[in-house]
Amino acid sequence: MRTRIIKVLVVDDSAFMRKLVQEFLSEHSQIAVVGTARNGEDALAKIRLLKPDVVTMDVEMPVMTGLEALKKIMKEHPLPVIMLSSTTTQGAENALLAMDYGAVDFIVKPSGTISLDLHLVKEELIQKVLHAAEATLRPNLIKPKVKNLYNSKKEPEITDSKYGGYDQQVILIGTSTGGPRALQEVISKLPGDLKAPVIIVQHMPPGFTKSLSQRLDQLSALTVKEAEEGDICLNGHAYVAPGDFHVNLNVNRQLTISLSKEPPVSGHRPSVDYLFDSASRLKGIKKIAVIMTGMGADGSKGLIRLSQTGSVVSIAESKETCVVYGMPKAAVATGLVTYTEPLNEIANRIVKLAEG
Template sequence: MTKGVVKVLVVDDSAFMRKLVQEFLSSHDKIAVIGTARNGEDAIAKIRLLKPDVVTMDVEMPIMSGLEALKSIMSENPLPIVMLSSTTKEGAENALLAMDYGAVDFIAKPSGTISLDLHLIKEELIHKVLNASIASLKKPHTISPSLKVSKLISKKRPELTDSKPERRDHTLILIGTSTGGPRALQTVLSRLPHHLNAPVVIVQHMPPGFTKSLAHRLDQLSQLNVKEAEEGDVLEKGHAYVAPGDYHVNINQHGNHLSLSLSKEPPLSGHRPSLDFMFESASKLKNIKKIAVIMTGMGSDGSKGLVQLNQKELVETIAESKDTCVVYGMPKAAHATGLVTYTEPLDEIANRIVILAEG
């Protein structure tokens, strides 16, 4: 086996799907498919025998489902798992449940359990398997209340041309995340109080059909009112809005009110919704205190927009610490701008948001 090659086990009850996924992954010179499995039980046995670096696993399988196998694997022998899910409502809910159980990421099959057009997601499949191979499976650190101390980044912040303090009519919280994001969002939003003195707008890299289920799940777990963003939504304090899959979100200002509009403008760096797009939109808002939060995720989405946000006024920026990120990509890119104010472990991000929003 060539050094640096990612060893993958492909799990699916369909022989056709196993063959297709294997062919797609094997076409990349950094991936080697070392085995296949027909169901969850077979997968557990093959993992013990073959010791893969990454597993791709179908959700719906006979004898033992992907979700059942996932729970067993993560308790016995944790390793990065990418789930393949249908785009039905049940499929979306199962994909989010898989994230809770410890899956690193998921891929939506284009057309059901047996997707004859799986070639449409070939590049995404390869990309997510490679990402999964470098993901951290460490559990988020639990910080004692007596140790709620943030690391303040000591880089020099840009100076404002006007030294007079600006009047701020509102506070706006902007959150972006990608790989590992659903669990991170669950942790943060479940700890925010219902009387939060600001609306929250969220960009999570996720395909159409899944963001609605994500918003519903977060709504059940949070004191905030959480919904998938819709055209014309007026932003309210104590409410959170999740950008819908395949749409950018614009934040518009009408006097003392803020509203959302959705855009089908081209993806930015492969993403729609894009955090850079949302940040750039928010940079045009006047007399608004902005709190930017960048959490776990591959790539650099958010870093260019962060520069835009800071061009006219300072923004309080929170980046998730490396220790708790599933993938330390987006927060790392944010740090490289020199504009991150606070580095927080996942368990402390909500606390920092509340302090900044109330201050």
């Protein structure tokens, strides 16, 4: 069978960056850069002319920014777009906005707009282009109603490790490519009085997970925060693993979080496998493990470990709603997934399991 060649359009206002990205991508035998564009307006014209399979798009450009162009692309010529973002707080916000607008993924420029060290993310860029070509585009999510910050937050419920009638539980969620939008869909539907804490691993670099947690907090009845060393895991609260840190779960009288800089696991830090393995060592606690859209297999080894060591119920996002059916596919292949659910039903399943 003939290998499919992926046609890519590279969009950046810097001629140097266009050249660099083009050179990196062209090194892969399955990728052909069919053109470049210097701004969003130019990109739209080139898309109509060249009909690429994937677009890499800088966020900050004159004439028409990457975000403005992305909105038009998704309306007029929907196709997979990977955004190139800076490491600033505004860059993180823009990357999350891009996910809302329909971008498949993003790459962080290591040192700003003109990154002489872009080679540091070369392999990541190539892999994301390859996976983007196979991604399933999803229509923009309907924004959930923003919660009333004055009335919706409840007093935290603290549980101890006696567990009485075995009512302590923890919800573990792992995701990657397409995850920010998937998390928005699921977390926004969970009730503020959820009888469990939620621990989230989303593959993201430092700084971006803080913006993600703030955004989720605004959209959810849960209290959502970026996890910190020593956090007590409270019911009705969600904790997002910070970029470049693994999350350990520990229990004494209370369930708490500790952060680790141990080496990447399954190619990631934070890692879903690491979180699941940590949770597998907790005694007397029910675990609800959820694996959603993402490339690779992070989470499947941890799911095996969870299943060997205690009470666990697992949910995998169905292929039909995944942007990239990689992590859920690997989880299903273990034969240990309890439920396979479309994205819009995952929150309902979590609530039923937590109440059961």
